[in-house]
Amino acid sequence: MNDPHDPRLPLTPELPEEDNDDEMVGRLLSRRSALRLLGLGGGAAALTAGGVLAQRGGPPPPPGGAEGMGGAGGTSAGTSGATGLPGCVVRPAMTEGPYFVEGEPRRSDLRKDSKTGKVVSGVPLTLDFVTSRVAVGGCTPRAGVLIDVWHCDALGNYSGVSGSAGDFLRGSQVTNAQGKASFTTIYPGWYQGRAIHIHFKLRPLNASGKATGEFTSQLFFPETVNAAVLTRAPYSQKGKADTPNAQDGIYRNGGSQLLLKVTGDPVKGYRATFDVGLNIG
Numbered sequence: 001m002n003d004p005h006d007p008r009l010p011l012t013p014e015l016p017e018e019d020n021d022d023e024m025v026g027r028l029l030s031r032r033s034a035l036r037l038l039g040l041g042g043g044a045a046a047l048t049a050g051g052v053l054a055q056r057g058g059p060p061p062p063p064g065g066a067e068g069m070g071g072a073g074g075t076s077a078g079t080s081g082a083t084g085l086p087g088c089v090v091r092p093a094m095t096e097g098p099y100f101v102e103g104e105p106r107r108s109d110l111r112k113d114s115k116t117g118k119v120v121s122g123v124p125l126t127l128d129f130v131t132s133r134v135a136v137g138g139c140t141p142r143a144g145v146l147i148d149v150w151h152c153d154a155l156g157n158y159s160g161v162s163g164s165a166g167d168f169l170r171g172s173q174v175t176n177a178q179g180k181a182s183f184t185t186i187y188p189g190w191y192q193g194r195a196i197h198i199h200f201k202l203r204p205l206n207a208s209g210k211a212t213g214e215f216t217s218q219l220f221f222p223e224t225v226n227a228a229v230l231t232r233a234p235y236s237q238k239g240k241a242d243t244p245n246a247q248d249g250i251y252r253n254g255g256s257q258l259l260l261k262v263t264g265d266p267v268k269g270y271r272a273t274f275d276v277g278l279n280i281g
Contacts, residue, residue, distance in 0.1 A: 092254030094217040097199060099158045104148050104170045110185040113159065113168040120168045122154040122186025123229050124269030127219075131179040131202065134277040141179030142278055146211065148172045148201040149183050154234045156191030174205065187221075187229050187270060190241040195248035195255075196226050200274075204281030213280030219272075220251055220259050228266045 105114055112119050129147050132139035150170045152158050159166040169188075173181040190196050198219040203211035223244055229235055245251045245259075264270035 092217065092257055093215060094250055094254070094258070096201070096216045097218075099150060099152075099161050100148070100199065100201070101150070101160045101167075101170060104150065104172045105167055106173060107171045108173060108181075108183055110149065110169050110171040110183055113166040115166050118166075118168070120153050120186055121234050122189070123232060123235075123266050125185050125187045126269070126271040127183045127185060127198070128271070128273040129175065129181045129183075129200075130273060130275045131175050131181075132275065132277050134279055139277060141175075141177065142204070143175055143177045143179060144205050145175040145179070145181075145278060146172055146203045146205055147175065147181050148203075149185070149198060150200075151185070151188040151198040152191060154186065154189040155238055156189050187235075187266075189235055189238065190230075190243070193243055195243050195245045195251050196221050196241060197248075197250070202276070202278055204278065206281070211281070213278075215276075215278055215280060217258060218250060218255075219274060220245055220255050221262065222259065225262055225270070232266050 111122075127149065131142040131145045131147075133142045148170075149172070150158070153169055157164060159168045159170060169185060171183065173183070175181045188196055188198055200217060200219065202215040204213050206212050226241065226244075230239075230241060245255060248255065258274075260272040260274060262270045262272040
């Protein structure tokens with residue numbers, strides 16, 4: 001029988017993982033609408049991929065969330081999918097899941113547990129966030145956005161939840177004037193029923209440091225890279241992941257728009273950049 005306190009378990013009885021897998025935050029814009037706002041209406045007519053621009057107010061989400069606006073499509077410049085489009089155009093929101101912890105330490109390097117001093121083992125990963133505000137004619141850098149990042153270790157364990165101590169592989173930063181924040185971490189492992197992924201939360205801050213909005217989602221990795229990483233220690237202790245992207249209930253609701261394009265190798269490590277437009281707050 002599964003131990004309900006095991007931090008490796010992806011679900012809890014009170015919070016089924018798929019309940020809010022396509023929950024949207026604020027006003028929804030289709031990719032076509034976002035591109036029209038950017039002054040790229042000519043190219044937008046050929047695009048049907050759905051997504052969201054997190055923006056407070058506006059009409060309620062249409063039935064089916066982003067899927068109801070044309071289905072999950074590829075991303076634009078800076079990740080995978082359609083090319084030649086601003087990377088900040090649209091992204092789908094996804095469930096927070098049961099493992100978020102408020103008040104994560106402000107730091108760029110997530111590998112060290114601040115309570116024990118132990119450094120978590122795994123393939124190095126540098127994750128760069130670029131936040132923008134989508135405006136008429138283009139995307140402008142969005143400074144002052146608090147970014148929380150959390151994910152499991154190489155063996156599928158989260159820190160600070162379900163009886164697990166510590167704060168490894170958790171942290172937050174505020175974007176700089178260029179809308180950027182970079183995290184040094186490890187490539188996440190896998191746990192039962194979920195594809196390999198990273199959670200993140202974006203919260204614009206006002207002059208007093210108070211959050212004025214919130215956008216939560218998840219990032220995924222190409223299967224070829226996952227396979228290369230899982231052959232190395234300590235990941236190899238668990239063997240092959242039981243849930244590829246295509247079989248993950250969260251990924252199927254827009255995950256292709258959150259699929260990272262990574263560079264590097266499993267020996268020296270990887271780097272990935274994620275661009276996102278954030279028009280809340």
